[in-house]
Amino acid sequence: MSNFEVNKNPQPRPAEIRDLLLQKPAFGVEFTDHMAHIRYTDEQGWHGREVVPFGPIPLNPAAAVLHYAQEIFEGLKAYKHADGTIWTFRPDRNAARMNKSAVRMALPEMSEEDFVESLKALVAQDKDWVPMPKDESDEVSLYLRPFTFSAEYFLGLRPTEQADYYVIASPSGAYFSGGVKPVDIWLSNELKRTGSGGTGFAKTGGNYAASTRAMIEAKEQGCAQVMFTDAAESKYLEELGGMNLMLVTSDDKLVTPPVSDTILDGVTRRSLLDLAPRLGLTPEERLITVDEWRERAAAGEIVEAFACGTAAVITPIGALKSTDFTVEMGSEPGEKTMALRKTLLDIQYGRAEAPEGWMVQLA
Known part of the structure:
Protein backbone atom coordinates (compact mmCIF):
# COMPACT_ATOMS: atom_id res chain seq x y z
CA MET A 1 0.00 0.00 0.00
CA ALA A 174 12.99 7.99 -29.71
CA TYR A 175 15.39 10.72 -28.54
CA PHE A 176 16.81 11.20 -32.05
CA SER A 177 14.11 11.29 -34.73
CA GLY A 178 14.52 9.40 -37.98
CA GLY A 179 15.36 5.96 -36.64
CA VAL A 180 18.67 4.41 -35.63
CA LYS A 181 21.35 5.91 -37.79
CA PRO A 182 24.86 7.20 -37.07
CA VAL A 183 25.16 10.81 -35.95
CA ASP A 184 28.19 13.07 -36.26
CA ILE A 185 29.64 14.57 -33.09
CA TRP A 186 31.80 17.66 -32.61
CA LEU A 187 35.04 17.68 -30.61
CA SER A 188 35.00 20.72 -28.35
CA ASN A 189 38.56 22.05 -28.16
CA GLU A 190 38.06 25.19 -26.07
CA LEU A 191 34.86 24.76 -24.06
CA LYS A 192 34.86 22.32 -21.14
CA ARG A 193 31.96 20.65 -19.39
CA THR A 194 33.66 20.38 -16.00
CA GLY A 195 37.02 19.92 -14.28
CA SER A 196 38.62 17.79 -11.60
CA GLY A 197 37.10 18.48 -8.19
CA GLY A 198 33.98 19.95 -9.78
CA THR A 199 30.46 18.59 -10.23
CA GLY A 200 30.98 16.50 -13.38
CA PHE A 201 29.93 13.24 -11.72
CA ALA A 202 26.73 14.78 -10.30
CA LYS A 203 23.54 14.91 -12.33
CA THR A 204 22.94 18.58 -11.79
CA GLY A 205 21.55 21.16 -14.17
CA GLY A 206 24.65 23.32 -14.13
CA ASN A 207 26.68 20.65 -15.91
CA TYR A 208 24.21 20.58 -18.75
CA ALA A 209 24.00 24.37 -18.90
CA ALA A 210 27.79 24.42 -19.24
CA SER A 211 27.55 22.15 -22.30
CA THR A 212 24.91 24.09 -24.23
CA ARG A 213 27.25 26.72 -25.66
CA ALA A 214 29.34 23.95 -27.21
CA MET A 215 26.14 22.40 -28.61
CA ILE A 216 25.54 25.60 -30.56
CA GLU A 217 29.01 25.25 -32.02
CA ALA A 218 28.32 21.61 -32.87
CA LYS A 219 25.08 22.47 -34.64
CA GLU A 220 26.90 25.06 -36.72
CA GLN A 221 29.22 22.26 -37.83
CA GLY A 222 26.34 19.95 -38.74
CA CYS A 223 26.80 17.73 -35.68
CA ALA A 224 24.16 16.33 -33.33
CA GLN A 225 26.23 16.23 -30.14
CA VAL A 226 29.45 17.42 -28.49
CA MET A 227 32.43 15.37 -27.32
CA PHE A 228 34.23 16.90 -24.34
CA THR A 229 37.82 16.30 -23.30
CA ASP A 230 39.52 16.77 -19.94
CA ALA A 231 39.99 20.33 -18.71
CA ALA A 232 43.65 19.92 -17.72
CA GLU A 233 45.24 18.77 -20.99
CA SER A 234 42.43 18.63 -23.60
CA LYS A 235 43.82 15.19 -24.35
CA TYR A 236 41.54 12.55 -22.86
CA LEU A 237 38.01 11.71 -24.01
CA GLU A 238 35.41 12.18 -21.27
CA GLU A 239 31.75 12.20 -22.30
CA LEU A 240 29.24 13.84 -24.59
CA GLY A 241 26.96 16.63 -23.48
CA GLY A 242 24.34 14.19 -22.22
CA MET A 243 25.70 10.69 -22.87
CA ASN A 244 28.64 8.39 -22.26
CA LEU A 245 31.04 7.24 -25.01
CA MET A 246 31.90 3.65 -25.97
CA LEU A 247 34.27 2.27 -28.61
CA VAL A 248 34.42 -1.25 -30.07
CA THR A 249 37.78 -2.61 -31.19
CA SER A 250 38.63 -5.17 -33.86
CA ASP A 251 39.70 -7.63 -31.16
CA ASP A 252 36.27 -7.42 -29.48
CA LYS A 253 36.92 -5.05 -26.62
CA LEU A 254 34.25 -2.60 -25.44
CA VAL A 255 36.27 0.41 -24.30
CA THR A 256 34.99 3.41 -22.37
CA PRO A 257 36.54 6.17 -20.22
CA PRO A 258 36.52 5.29 -16.50
CA VAL A 259 34.05 6.93 -14.16
CA SER A 260 35.72 9.80 -12.30
CA ASP A 261 34.81 13.07 -10.65
CA THR A 262 34.33 14.53 -14.15
CA ILE A 263 32.27 11.75 -15.78
CA LEU A 264 28.71 10.72 -14.98
CA ASP A 265 28.25 7.10 -13.89
CA GLY A 266 25.59 6.30 -16.47
CA VAL A 267 23.12 3.51 -15.71
CA THR A 268 23.03 2.53 -19.39
CA ARG A 269 26.84 2.66 -19.51
CA ARG A 270 27.21 0.35 -16.54
CA SER A 271 24.55 -2.03 -17.85
CA LEU A 272 26.24 -2.35 -21.24
CA LEU A 273 29.55 -3.17 -19.56
CA ASP A 274 27.72 -5.86 -17.56
CA LEU A 275 26.06 -7.26 -20.70
CA ALA A 276 29.12 -7.11 -22.96
CA PRO A 277 30.40 -10.64 -22.21
CA ARG A 278 27.07 -12.07 -23.42
CA LEU A 279 28.01 -10.82 -26.88
CA GLY A 280 31.65 -11.87 -26.79
CA LEU A 281 32.94 -8.43 -25.86
CA THR A 282 35.50 -7.76 -23.13
CA PRO A 283 34.65 -4.58 -21.18
CA GLU A 284 37.57 -2.24 -20.59
CA GLU A 285 37.40 0.97 -18.58
CA ARG A 286 40.48 3.12 -19.10
CA LEU A 287 41.73 6.48 -20.26
CA ILE A 288 41.37 7.06 -24.01
CA THR A 289 43.09 9.90 -25.84
CA VAL A 290 41.74 11.71 -28.87
CA ASP A 291 44.85 10.62 -30.76
CA GLU A 292 44.23 6.96 -29.93
CA TRP A 293 40.72 7.10 -31.39
CA ARG A 294 41.94 8.87 -34.51
CA GLU A 295 44.99 6.65 -35.12
CA ARG A 296 43.41 3.30 -34.25
CA ALA A 297 40.29 4.05 -36.29
CA ALA A 298 42.50 4.84 -39.29
CA ALA A 299 44.33 1.54 -38.74
CA GLY A 300 41.09 -0.42 -38.58
CA GLU A 301 41.54 -1.24 -34.89
CA ILE A 302 38.63 0.84 -33.56
CA VAL A 303 35.72 -0.26 -35.70
CA GLU A 304 32.59 1.07 -34.00
CA ALA A 305 31.67 4.00 -31.77
CA PHE A 306 28.45 4.90 -30.02
CA ALA A 307 26.96 7.14 -27.36
CA CYS A 308 24.73 5.73 -24.65
CA GLY A 309 22.29 7.04 -22.07
CA THR A 310 18.77 6.52 -20.72
CA ALA A 311 17.12 8.93 -23.12
CA ALA A 312 18.92 7.96 -26.33
CA VAL A 313 19.62 4.30 -25.38
CA ILE A 314 22.47 3.60 -27.85
CA THR A 315 23.19 6.00 -30.71
CA PRO A 316 25.82 5.02 -33.29
CA ILE A 317 28.49 7.62 -34.06
CA GLY A 318 29.21 8.19 -37.75
CA ALA A 319 32.09 10.62 -37.40
CA LEU A 320 34.06 12.63 -34.86
CA LYS A 321 34.70 16.07 -36.33
CA SER A 322 37.05 18.82 -35.20
CA THR A 323 38.67 21.93 -36.61
CA ASP A 324 41.74 19.88 -37.58
CA PHE A 325 40.53 16.40 -38.56
CA THR A 326 37.59 14.03 -39.00
CA VAL A 327 37.46 10.46 -37.76
CA GLU A 328 35.10 8.53 -40.04
CA MET A 329 33.33 5.59 -38.40
CA GLY A 330 30.92 4.65 -41.18
CA SER A 331 27.48 5.54 -42.46
CA GLU A 332 25.80 2.39 -41.06
CA PRO A 333 25.44 1.27 -37.44
CA GLY A 334 28.03 -1.29 -36.34
CA GLU A 335 27.11 -4.96 -35.79
CA LYS A 336 28.17 -5.04 -32.13
CA THR A 337 26.54 -1.68 -31.46
CA MET A 338 23.20 -2.91 -32.71
CA ALA A 339 23.54 -6.26 -30.93
CA LEU A 340 24.11 -4.46 -27.62
CA ARG A 341 21.20 -2.16 -28.36
CA LYS A 342 18.84 -5.05 -29.07
CA THR A 343 19.98 -6.97 -25.99
CA LEU A 344 19.34 -3.99 -23.73
CA LEU A 345 15.95 -3.10 -25.24
CA ASP A 346 14.76 -6.70 -25.16
CA ILE A 347 15.44 -6.76 -21.41
CA GLN A 348 13.74 -3.42 -20.81
CA TYR A 349 10.61 -4.31 -22.80
CA GLY A 350 10.32 -7.78 -21.29
CA ARG A 351 11.25 -9.69 -24.42
CA ALA A 352 14.30 -11.30 -22.77
CA GLU A 353 15.13 -12.43 -19.26
CA ALA A 354 16.75 -9.71 -17.16
CA PRO A 355 19.58 -10.20 -14.68
CA GLU A 356 18.21 -10.49 -11.17
CA GLY A 357 16.95 -7.20 -9.76
CA TRP A 358 17.32 -5.20 -12.96
CA MET A 359 13.60 -4.82 -13.71
CA VAL A 360 11.19 -3.46 -11.08
CA GLN A 361 7.42 -3.55 -11.59
CA LEU A 362 5.67 -0.21 -11.14
CA ALA A 363 2.09 -1.18 -12.00
Whole structure:
Protein backbone atom coordinates (compact mmCIF):
# COMPACT_ATOMS: atom_id res chain seq x y z
CA MET A 1 0.00 0.00 0.00
CA SER A 2 1.41 3.39 -1.04
CA ASN A 3 2.04 5.98 1.67
CA PHE A 4 1.42 8.78 -0.85
CA GLU A 5 -1.74 10.83 -0.42
CA VAL A 6 -3.47 11.23 -3.79
CA ASN A 7 -5.06 14.49 -4.91
CA LYS A 8 -6.50 13.63 -8.30
CA ASN A 9 -6.39 16.11 -11.16
CA PRO A 10 -9.96 17.44 -11.54
CA GLN A 11 -9.33 18.18 -15.21
CA PRO A 12 -7.28 15.31 -16.65
CA ARG A 13 -6.52 15.27 -20.34
CA PRO A 14 -9.47 13.77 -22.26
CA ALA A 15 -8.81 10.14 -23.20
CA GLU A 16 -9.15 10.83 -26.93
CA ILE A 17 -6.50 13.57 -26.79
CA ARG A 18 -4.18 11.43 -24.64
CA ASP A 19 -4.54 8.49 -27.01
CA LEU A 20 -3.80 10.74 -29.99
CA LEU A 21 -0.61 11.99 -28.30
CA LEU A 22 0.46 8.42 -27.54
CA GLN A 23 0.29 7.42 -31.19
CA LYS A 24 3.48 9.29 -31.95
CA PRO A 25 4.99 10.86 -28.81
CA ALA A 26 7.90 13.27 -29.08
CA PHE A 27 10.62 13.29 -26.43
CA GLY A 28 9.83 15.38 -23.35
CA VAL A 29 7.17 17.61 -24.88
CA GLU A 30 3.86 16.50 -23.35
CA PHE A 31 3.35 15.58 -19.68
CA THR A 32 0.95 13.37 -17.76
CA ASP A 33 -1.87 14.51 -15.51
CA HIS A 34 -0.06 14.20 -12.18
CA MET A 35 3.28 14.57 -10.41
CA ALA A 36 4.66 13.09 -7.20
CA HIS A 37 5.98 15.38 -4.46
CA ILE A 38 7.83 15.04 -1.16
CA ARG A 39 8.94 17.97 1.00
CA TYR A 40 12.08 18.15 3.17
CA THR A 41 13.01 20.26 6.18
CA ASP A 42 15.87 19.78 8.60
CA GLU A 43 13.32 19.51 11.43
CA GLN A 44 11.02 16.90 9.86
CA GLY A 45 13.14 15.19 7.25
CA TRP A 46 11.24 13.94 4.18
CA HIS A 47 7.50 14.25 4.72
CA GLY A 48 4.22 15.22 3.04
CA ARG A 49 4.32 12.47 0.42
CA GLU A 50 1.64 13.20 -2.19
CA VAL A 51 0.55 12.86 -5.78
CA VAL A 52 -0.91 16.12 -7.09
CA PRO A 53 -2.13 17.53 -10.42
CA PHE A 54 0.68 18.37 -12.82
CA GLY A 55 1.14 22.12 -12.97
CA PRO A 56 3.20 25.14 -11.95
CA ILE A 57 5.26 24.90 -8.76
CA PRO A 58 4.91 27.78 -6.29
CA LEU A 59 8.36 29.31 -5.89
CA ASN A 60 9.54 32.37 -3.99
CA PRO A 61 11.68 34.70 -6.19
CA ALA A 62 14.42 34.43 -3.56
CA ALA A 63 14.49 30.61 -3.64
CA ALA A 64 18.07 29.36 -3.46
CA VAL A 65 17.72 27.22 -6.58
CA LEU A 66 17.22 30.35 -8.69
CA HIS A 67 20.33 32.09 -7.37
CA TYR A 68 22.75 29.33 -6.36
CA ALA A 69 21.66 26.43 -8.60
CA GLN A 70 21.13 23.89 -5.82
CA GLU A 71 19.38 21.30 -7.98
CA ILE A 72 19.79 17.66 -9.01
CA PHE A 73 17.78 15.30 -11.18
CA GLU A 74 17.53 11.80 -12.60
CA GLY A 75 16.13 10.20 -15.72
CA LEU A 76 14.62 6.76 -16.16
CA LYS A 77 11.80 5.15 -18.11
CA ALA A 78 8.66 3.11 -17.55
CA TYR A 79 8.11 0.36 -20.14
CA LYS A 80 4.82 -1.34 -20.94
CA HIS A 81 5.30 -5.06 -21.49
CA ALA A 82 3.19 -7.23 -23.77
CA ASP A 83 0.97 -8.36 -20.87
CA GLY A 84 0.15 -4.75 -19.96
CA THR A 85 2.31 -4.59 -16.84
CA ILE A 86 4.59 -1.58 -16.39
CA TRP A 87 8.25 -1.86 -15.38
CA THR A 88 11.31 0.31 -14.89
CA PHE A 89 15.01 -0.46 -15.26
CA ARG A 90 17.51 -0.57 -12.38
CA PRO A 91 15.96 2.24 -10.29
CA ASP A 92 18.27 1.33 -7.41
CA ARG A 93 21.19 2.72 -9.41
CA ASN A 94 19.29 5.95 -10.11
CA ALA A 95 18.46 6.28 -6.42
CA ALA A 96 22.10 5.75 -5.45
CA ARG A 97 23.34 8.22 -8.05
CA MET A 98 20.81 10.81 -6.95
CA ASN A 99 22.13 10.55 -3.41
CA LYS A 100 25.69 10.89 -4.65
CA SER A 101 24.62 14.04 -6.51
CA ALA A 102 22.80 15.28 -3.40
CA VAL A 103 25.93 14.99 -1.25
CA ARG A 104 27.96 16.98 -3.79
CA MET A 105 25.30 19.69 -4.13
CA ALA A 106 24.59 19.92 -0.37
CA LEU A 107 21.02 18.68 -0.75
CA PRO A 108 19.29 16.07 1.44
CA GLU A 109 19.68 12.38 0.60
CA MET A 110 16.58 10.23 0.09
CA SER A 111 15.99 6.56 0.84
CA GLU A 112 15.79 4.14 -2.08
CA GLU A 113 12.34 3.14 -0.79
CA ASP A 114 11.00 6.71 -1.06
CA PHE A 115 12.56 7.09 -4.51
CA VAL A 116 10.99 3.90 -5.91
CA GLU A 117 7.67 4.45 -4.15
CA SER A 118 7.38 7.92 -5.69
CA LEU A 119 7.68 6.34 -9.14
CA LYS A 120 5.06 3.72 -8.29
CA ALA A 121 2.67 6.30 -6.85
CA LEU A 122 2.84 8.48 -9.95
CA VAL A 123 2.58 5.62 -12.45
CA ALA A 124 -0.39 4.18 -10.54
CA GLN A 125 -2.32 7.35 -11.33
CA ASP A 126 -1.01 7.86 -14.86
CA LYS A 127 -0.61 4.29 -16.12
CA ASP A 128 -2.79 5.06 -19.14
CA TRP A 129 -0.06 7.45 -20.27
CA VAL A 130 2.47 4.64 -20.74
CA PRO A 131 2.45 3.90 -24.49
CA MET A 132 2.35 0.33 -25.76
CA PRO A 133 4.98 -0.44 -28.43
CA LYS A 134 3.45 -1.40 -31.79
CA ASP A 135 6.38 -3.72 -32.55
CA GLU A 136 10.02 -4.27 -31.58
CA SER A 137 11.15 -1.21 -33.53
CA ASP A 138 8.77 1.08 -31.62
CA GLU A 139 10.80 2.50 -28.71
CA VAL A 140 8.03 4.31 -26.88
CA SER A 141 8.04 4.64 -23.10
CA LEU A 142 7.07 6.95 -20.27
CA TYR A 143 10.09 9.05 -19.39
CA LEU A 144 10.33 9.72 -15.64
CA ARG A 145 12.13 12.80 -14.35
CA PRO A 146 12.72 12.93 -10.57
CA PHE A 147 14.34 16.14 -9.34
CA THR A 148 15.22 17.88 -6.08
CA PHE A 149 15.88 21.57 -5.54
CA SER A 150 16.35 24.06 -2.74
CA ALA A 151 13.07 25.91 -2.27
CA GLU A 152 14.33 27.79 0.78
CA TYR A 153 14.28 31.52 0.15
CA PHE A 154 17.27 33.52 1.29
CA LEU A 155 20.02 35.50 -0.40
CA GLY A 156 22.95 33.90 1.33
CA LEU A 157 25.15 31.01 0.30
CA ARG A 158 24.91 27.95 2.56
CA PRO A 159 23.55 24.39 2.44
CA THR A 160 19.78 24.41 2.23
CA GLU A 161 17.52 23.53 5.13
CA GLN A 162 14.42 23.07 2.95
CA ALA A 163 14.03 21.16 -0.30
CA ASP A 164 11.35 19.81 -2.61
CA TYR A 165 11.42 16.57 -4.56
CA TYR A 166 9.14 15.99 -7.54
CA VAL A 167 8.64 13.37 -10.21
CA ILE A 168 7.10 14.37 -13.52
CA ALA A 169 6.46 12.07 -16.48
CA SER A 170 6.38 12.46 -20.24
CA PRO A 171 5.29 9.89 -22.85
CA SER A 172 8.20 9.72 -25.22
CA GLY A 173 9.42 8.26 -28.47
CA ALA A 174 12.99 7.99 -29.71
CA TYR A 175 15.39 10.72 -28.54
CA PHE A 176 16.81 11.20 -32.05
CA SER A 177 14.11 11.29 -34.73
CA GLY A 178 14.52 9.40 -37.98
CA GLY A 179 15.36 5.96 -36.64
CA VAL A 180 18.67 4.41 -35.63
CA LYS A 181 21.35 5.91 -37.79
CA PRO A 182 24.86 7.20 -37.07
CA VAL A 183 25.16 10.81 -35.95
CA ASP A 184 28.19 13.07 -36.26
CA ILE A 185 29.64 14.57 -33.09
CA TRP A 186 31.80 17.66 -32.61
CA LEU A 187 35.04 17.68 -30.61
CA SER A 188 35.00 20.72 -28.35
CA ASN A 189 38.56 22.05 -28.16
CA GLU A 190 38.06 25.19 -26.07
CA LEU A 191 34.86 24.76 -24.06
CA LYS A 192 34.86 22.32 -21.14
CA ARG A 193 31.96 20.65 -19.39
CA THR A 194 33.66 20.38 -16.00
CA GLY A 195 37.02 19.92 -14.28
CA SER A 196 38.62 17.79 -11.60
CA GLY A 197 37.10 18.48 -8.19
CA GLY A 198 33.98 19.95 -9.78
CA THR A 199 30.46 18.59 -10.23
CA GLY A 200 30.98 16.50 -13.38
CA PHE A 201 29.93 13.24 -11.72
CA ALA A 202 26.73 14.78 -10.30
CA LYS A 203 23.54 14.91 -12.33
CA THR A 204 22.94 18.58 -11.79
CA GLY A 205 21.55 21.16 -14.17
CA GLY A 206 24.65 23.32 -14.13
CA ASN A 207 26.68 20.65 -15.91
CA TYR A 208 24.21 20.58 -18.75
CA ALA A 209 24.00 24.37 -18.90
CA ALA A 210 27.79 24.42 -19.24
CA SER A 211 27.55 22.15 -22.30
CA THR A 212 24.91 24.09 -24.23
CA ARG A 213 27.25 26.72 -25.66
CA ALA A 214 29.34 23.95 -27.21
CA MET A 215 26.14 22.40 -28.61
CA ILE A 216 25.54 25.60 -30.56
CA GLU A 217 29.01 25.25 -32.02
CA ALA A 218 28.32 21.61 -32.87
CA LYS A 219 25.08 22.47 -34.64
CA GLU A 220 26.90 25.06 -36.72
CA GLN A 221 29.22 22.26 -37.83
CA GLY A 222 26.34 19.95 -38.74
CA CYS A 223 26.80 17.73 -35.68
CA ALA A 224 24.16 16.33 -33.33
CA GLN A 225 26.23 16.23 -30.14
CA VAL A 226 29.45 17.42 -28.49
CA MET A 227 32.43 15.37 -27.32
CA PHE A 228 34.23 16.90 -24.34
CA THR A 229 37.82 16.30 -23.30
CA ASP A 230 39.52 16.77 -19.94
CA ALA A 231 39.99 20.33 -18.71
CA ALA A 232 43.65 19.92 -17.72
CA GLU A 233 45.24 18.77 -20.99
CA SER A 234 42.43 18.63 -23.60
CA LYS A 235 43.82 15.19 -24.35
CA TYR A 236 41.54 12.55 -22.86
CA LEU A 237 38.01 11.71 -24.01
CA GLU A 238 35.41 12.18 -21.27
CA GLU A 239 31.75 12.20 -22.30
CA LEU A 240 29.24 13.84 -24.59
CA GLY A 241 26.96 16.63 -23.48
CA GLY A 242 24.34 14.19 -22.22
CA MET A 243 25.70 10.69 -22.87
CA ASN A 244 28.64 8.39 -22.26
CA LEU A 245 31.04 7.24 -25.01
CA MET A 246 31.90 3.65 -25.97
CA LEU A 247 34.27 2.27 -28.61
CA VAL A 248 34.42 -1.25 -30.07
CA THR A 249 37.78 -2.61 -31.19
CA SER A 250 38.63 -5.17 -33.86
CA ASP A 251 39.70 -7.63 -31.16
CA ASP A 252 36.27 -7.42 -29.48
CA LYS A 253 36.92 -5.05 -26.62
CA LEU A 254 34.25 -2.60 -25.44
CA VAL A 255 36.27 0.41 -24.30
CA THR A 256 34.99 3.41 -22.37
CA PRO A 257 36.54 6.17 -20.22
CA PRO A 258 36.52 5.29 -16.50
CA VAL A 259 34.05 6.93 -14.16
CA SER A 260 35.72 9.80 -12.30
CA ASP A 261 34.81 13.07 -10.65
CA THR A 262 34.33 14.53 -14.15
CA ILE A 263 32.27 11.75 -15.78
CA LEU A 264 28.71 10.72 -14.98
CA ASP A 265 28.25 7.10 -13.89
CA GLY A 266 25.59 6.30 -16.47
CA VAL A 267 23.12 3.51 -15.71
CA THR A 268 23.03 2.53 -19.39
CA ARG A 269 26.84 2.66 -19.51
CA ARG A 270 27.21 0.35 -16.54
CA SER A 271 24.55 -2.03 -17.85
CA LEU A 272 26.24 -2.35 -21.24
CA LEU A 273 29.55 -3.17 -19.56
CA ASP A 274 27.72 -5.86 -17.56
CA LEU A 275 26.06 -7.26 -20.70
CA ALA A 276 29.12 -7.11 -22.96
CA PRO A 277 30.40 -10.64 -22.21
CA ARG A 278 27.07 -12.07 -23.42
CA LEU A 279 28.01 -10.82 -26.88
CA GLY A 280 31.65 -11.87 -26.79
CA LEU A 281 32.94 -8.43 -25.86
CA THR A 282 35.50 -7.76 -23.13
CA PRO A 283 34.65 -4.58 -21.18
CA GLU A 284 37.57 -2.24 -20.59
CA GLU A 285 37.40 0.97 -18.58
CA ARG A 286 40.48 3.12 -19.10
CA LEU A 287 41.73 6.48 -20.26
CA ILE A 288 41.37 7.06 -24.01
CA THR A 289 43.09 9.90 -25.84
CA VAL A 290 41.74 11.71 -28.87
CA ASP A 291 44.85 10.62 -30.76
CA GLU A 292 44.23 6.96 -29.93
CA TRP A 293 40.72 7.10 -31.39
CA ARG A 294 41.94 8.87 -34.51
CA GLU A 295 44.99 6.65 -35.12
CA ARG A 296 43.41 3.30 -34.25
CA ALA A 297 40.29 4.05 -36.29
CA ALA A 298 42.50 4.84 -39.29
CA ALA A 299 44.33 1.54 -38.74
CA GLY A 300 41.09 -0.42 -38.58
CA GLU A 301 41.54 -1.24 -34.89
CA ILE A 302 38.63 0.84 -33.56
CA VAL A 303 35.72 -0.26 -35.70
CA GLU A 304 32.59 1.07 -34.00
CA ALA A 305 31.67 4.00 -31.77
CA PHE A 306 28.45 4.90 -30.02
CA ALA A 307 26.96 7.14 -27.36
CA CYS A 308 24.73 5.73 -24.65
CA GLY A 309 22.29 7.04 -22.07
CA THR A 310 18.77 6.52 -20.72
CA ALA A 311 17.12 8.93 -23.12
CA ALA A 312 18.92 7.96 -26.33
CA VAL A 313 19.62 4.30 -25.38
CA ILE A 314 22.47 3.60 -27.85
CA THR A 315 23.19 6.00 -30.71
CA PRO A 316 25.82 5.02 -33.29
CA ILE A 317 28.49 7.62 -34.06
CA GLY A 318 29.21 8.19 -37.75
CA ALA A 319 32.09 10.62 -37.40
CA LEU A 320 34.06 12.63 -34.86
CA LYS A 321 34.70 16.07 -36.33
CA SER A 322 37.05 18.82 -35.20
CA THR A 323 38.67 21.93 -36.61
CA ASP A 324 41.74 19.88 -37.58
CA PHE A 325 40.53 16.40 -38.56
CA THR A 326 37.59 14.03 -39.00
CA VAL A 327 37.46 10.46 -37.76
CA GLU A 328 35.10 8.53 -40.04
CA MET A 329 33.33 5.59 -38.40
CA GLY A 330 30.92 4.65 -41.18
CA SER A 331 27.48 5.54 -42.46
CA GLU A 332 25.80 2.39 -41.06
CA PRO A 333 25.44 1.27 -37.44
CA GLY A 334 28.03 -1.29 -36.34
CA GLU A 335 27.11 -4.96 -35.79
CA LYS A 336 28.17 -5.04 -32.13
CA THR A 337 26.54 -1.68 -31.46
CA MET A 338 23.20 -2.91 -32.71
CA ALA A 339 23.54 -6.26 -30.93
CA LEU A 340 24.11 -4.46 -27.62
CA ARG A 341 21.20 -2.16 -28.36
CA LYS A 342 18.84 -5.05 -29.07
CA THR A 343 19.98 -6.97 -25.99
CA LEU A 344 19.34 -3.99 -23.73
CA LEU A 345 15.95 -3.10 -25.24
CA ASP A 346 14.76 -6.70 -25.16
CA ILE A 347 15.44 -6.76 -21.41
CA GLN A 348 13.74 -3.42 -20.81
CA TYR A 349 10.61 -4.31 -22.80
CA GLY A 350 10.32 -7.78 -21.29
CA ARG A 351 11.25 -9.69 -24.42
CA ALA A 352 14.30 -11.30 -22.77
CA GLU A 353 15.13 -12.43 -19.26
CA ALA A 354 16.75 -9.71 -17.16
CA PRO A 355 19.58 -10.20 -14.68
CA GLU A 356 18.21 -10.49 -11.17
CA GLY A 357 16.95 -7.20 -9.76
CA TRP A 358 17.32 -5.20 -12.96
CA MET A 359 13.60 -4.82 -13.71
CA VAL A 360 11.19 -3.46 -11.08
CA GLN A 361 7.42 -3.55 -11.59
CA LEU A 362 5.67 -0.21 -11.14
CA ALA A 363 2.09 -1.18 -12.00
